[in-house]
Amino acid sequence: MTTSNTGDATDPTGNATDDSGNPTSDTGDATDSPGTDADATVRAELARLRDSIDNIDAAVVHMLAERFKCTQQVGHLKAAHQLPPADPSREAQQIARLRRLAENAKLDPAFAEKLLNFIIAEVIRHHESIADGTGQAAGATGE
Ligand SMILES: C=C(O[C@@H]1C=C(C(=O)O)C=C[C@H]1O)C(=O)O
Numbered sequence: 001m002t003t004s005n006t007g008d009a010t011d012p013t014g015n016a017t018d019d020s021g022n023p024t025s026d027t028g029d030a031t032d033s034p035g036t037d038a039d040a041t042v043r044a045e046l047a048r049l050r051d052s053i054d055n056i057d058a059a060v061v062h063m064l065a066e067r068f069k070c071t072q073q074v075g076h077l078k079a080a081h082q083l084p085p086a087d088p089s090r091e092a093q094q095i096a097r098l099r100r101l102a103e104n105a106k107l108d109p110a111f112a113e114k115l116l117n118f119i120i121a122e123v124i125r126h127h128e129s130i131a132d133g134t135g136q137a138a139g140a141t142g143e
Pocket of ligand 1 (some may be wrong): 086088
């Protein structure tokens with residue numbers, strides 16, 4: 001719910017809800033309204049799906065953290081051997097591969113490409129900082 005919302009919304013069944021998603025017209029008696037059971041079912045399904053979304057988001061964060069630990073090491077290796085921060089031919093291979101994986105997984109390949117480019121741009125920024133001496137020390141985790 002946004003903070004700018006002043007009026008009551010309706011839930012997915014069209015019933016009036018308050019800002020917490022609770023029915024405003026329901027007296028709380030499970031037997032008095034035909035909409036009550038449906039409301040509870042919808043809320044339970046929404047909560048179940050949101051639990052899965054939260055688990056997936058946590059997995060994404062942990063996987064990204066592991067990826068950045070690897071790329072930080074690559075950055076130090078490159079800086080130590082005067083290699084350039086970016087490697088466009090490697091990136092082209094990764095993008096082609098990720099687009100194929102996305103298509104097979106029924107994920108929009110253009111979205112997958114944008115996401116990878118966003119991540120790689122951040123990695124290259126880190127590598128540039130490591131090379132110019134303003135980056136994170138080797139082995140530092142920030143924890
Ligand atoms: C991590 C590297 O450095 C850069 C970042 C990449 C990435 O985040 O996957 C890929 C290529 C490089 O532009 C690398 O060269 O492998």
